[in-house]
Amino acid sequence: MRFCAPNAPAMVIERLPSKAxxxxxxxxxxxxxxxxxxxxxxxxxxxxxxxxxxADFLVSRRTAERLRDAVEAVFGPLEVVDTGDNKRxxxxxxxxxxxxxxxxxxxxxxxxxxxATSLERLGLEERAALIRDLATxxxxxxxPESLARVESDLEALVHAxxxxxxxxxxxxxxxxxxxLLREAITTAA
Numbered sequence: 001m002r003f004c005a006p007n008a009p010a011m012v013i014e015r016l017p018s019k020a021x022x023x024x025x026x027x028x029x030x031x032x033x034x035x036x037x038x039x040x041x042x043x044x045x046x047x048x049x050x051x052x053x054x055a056d057f058l059v060s061r062r063t064a065e066r067l068r069d070a071v072e073a074v075f076g077p078l079e080v081v082d083t084g085d086n087k088r089x090x091x092x093x094x095x096x097x098x099x100x101x102x103x104x105x106x107x108x109x110x111x112x113x114x115x116a117t118s119l120e121r122l123g124l125e126e127r128a129a130l131i132r133d134l135a136t137x138x139x140x141x142x143x144p145e146s147l148a149r150v151e152s153d154l155e156a157l158v159h160a161x162x163x164x165x166x167x168x169x170x171x172x173x174x175x176x177x178x179x180l181l182r183e184a185i186t187t188a189a
Contacts, residue, residue, distance in 0.1 A: 033057055038071045038092055043140030045147050047081035047089030093144065109135055 040056065041048055048056075053064040068090060072078045081089040112135040119128040139147060 033067060034070045034074065037067050038075050039137050039140040041071060041078065041090060041092035041140075042075075043136045043138075043142075043147075044091055045144065046083050047079070047091035049087045049089055051087070091144070092140075108138055112138070 037048075037053065037057070050061060050064045050068070053059070053067060054061060057064070057067065059067070068078070071092065075092055077093070078090040079093045081091050083089050112131050116128040116131040116135070119125075119131065
């Protein structure tokens with residue numbers, strides 16, 4: 001804001017943040033948590049437990065329950081996944097997130113897994129974690145049937161491309177061979 005007297009030099013007065021501005025910032029953080037949780041719930045094949053939510057968002061059990069309930073209220077019903085352990089796992093089955101971000105299954109996820117593995121081998125764990133978070137967001141846009149297929153394809157592709165930890169020299173491959181292997185693995189039924 002600028003206030004000027006008729007023959008005086010311009011004086012700039014800075015506006016200090018008010019309590020209302022600080023409260024909005026906190027509210028937005030919770031909204032971001034709800035969206036992040038929705039992405040995680042939709043991107044997980046086995047679903048998430050309340051303990052998973054507590055660990056990921058560093059919140060109490062009751063806050064984890066509130067976050068889960070908020071996701072269900074905004075994005076649609078949550079599905080309870082049977083994983084064989086004694087904990088309840090929830091997964092978001094709604095198409096709400098898929099409509100926001102369309103993603104093809106094979107290429108992007110494979111490249112992200114390859115990049116994350118390469119970064120980990122170089123000792124750049126923080127950057128690898130960012131790439132893996134991005135891959136989780138992309139998985140959230142896939143249907144559960146596609147997600148199950150992509151998970152197995154992804155593991156096979158990582159091994160086929162030679163990114164699994166192996167001792168010794170690495171063979172040089174033709175550039176066309178890697179794409180041919182990818183296509184063969186992802187199109188095999």
